Amino acid sequence: MSDNGSLAVAKPEIPEVARIDTWDVRPVAEVIGRDYAAVIQLRLAVRGAIARGEPIYACPRCSVPVYLVSREDTRRFYFKHLHEDGSCPAVTRGDLSEKEINAQKYNAAKESPDHRRMKEIIEESIKCDARFSAPQVEKTWKGADGSWRRPDVQAQFGQQRMAFEVQLSTTFIRVIAERREFYLREGGMLIWLFKHFTEHDTRLTQDDVFYNNNRNAFLASEETLAASRATGRLHLECCWSAPVRQNNEIVLTQYRKIVSIDDLTLDVERQRIFYFDFDQEMAKASVTPKQASAERLRRDFEAFWLSKPESNTQETLSQWYAFMRRFSEHGIQLSQYLGGDGTESLLNNLYSARHGKVVGRSYKKFIEVAHLVAGGYKSQLWAFGLLLAAHNRLEQIQAEDKNSGKWEKKRAIYHPRIKAGDDAYRPDPKFNQLIGFLFPEIAEGLGRYPKKQP
């Protein structure tokens, strides 16, 4: 992979990192890659591993563990030494230490009226729900290994101990990762609660939480408190992303809704709490590159065929050869020339059935095509009929047949024959692959032509 489109900064001070387990050295542009959500997840994984004392990456020049940071303004990522003593030529640590930044921020955000009100809202909301133990505010949670945390609010929901942290400003990824590791060890469940949440927020912290929580974020507000009071169940507002497949692209849409704690999945082992299972839905919606290329080919070829290409002009021929190459990538051999080997009538007939109109012929009415197939292309009638059914063309056929009734008479003849497995109507198997590829809506039915009755 080239670093084209990588989310790494252009000239990182540490250009390569080594995996500590294998000492496999790779360029950071490659490690960081182009998938924003994946980088955000890697950020937390790297920090979590450091918190557990098993760092994943190190600087290959000095062997000091490294972690992933982001430039707030550009959202480009780079690696930083965990500590620096001047022995490495790469200098990644600035003048302002984390402690100093924390000290600056402390008074501004930590005990702001907003923060205090948020804590009250959570406390009061939990009190509405009798299934929770009495909420404790700013009480120490002592860990089994002697470490401790002091979450904004904590309570027990049934058997599950839960911690609630208000998120108003910025929290270092180190802090997020260390808390995550703590509650993981404790079998507790940590929920970050936002006051605001917008899709294109500039705060990296929001992304650190969101992308590591199955793309669900939670908010507490006067409105969720009112909902908790009205129902006697803890309610929170959830913001989530949902994938929708449009042709061959996956489009993400944002949703928000006030939900009950009963609607949420608590995945304690992965420290995830969610209303909408993004990962699962994404896996369902995903298309492989091969499927995407097949779909493009299907669309391009249909557009080409419906454009009534003039046969044997130089332009048409070169288009045809290009199609031959693309079909061969999908294991399908197209005829040597446009519409050769009997494919011209086949494609005209089947595209007619799909679209309910005359394709490639100078007929006036669609039903004329149907008559032609039933009379002159008996081996195509099975696929033709499947397409009529798939696209609900029955009404159209009946309407066009109303005056003469000829189609109905024809149908009375061929229908029992097909049911009896008459060889005259049996589809030619050499076309099954092409038909199945171009008309996936009938691919399953193609091989179901009835067995011959003795």
Ligand SMILES: [Zn+2]
């Ligand atoms: Zn170094």
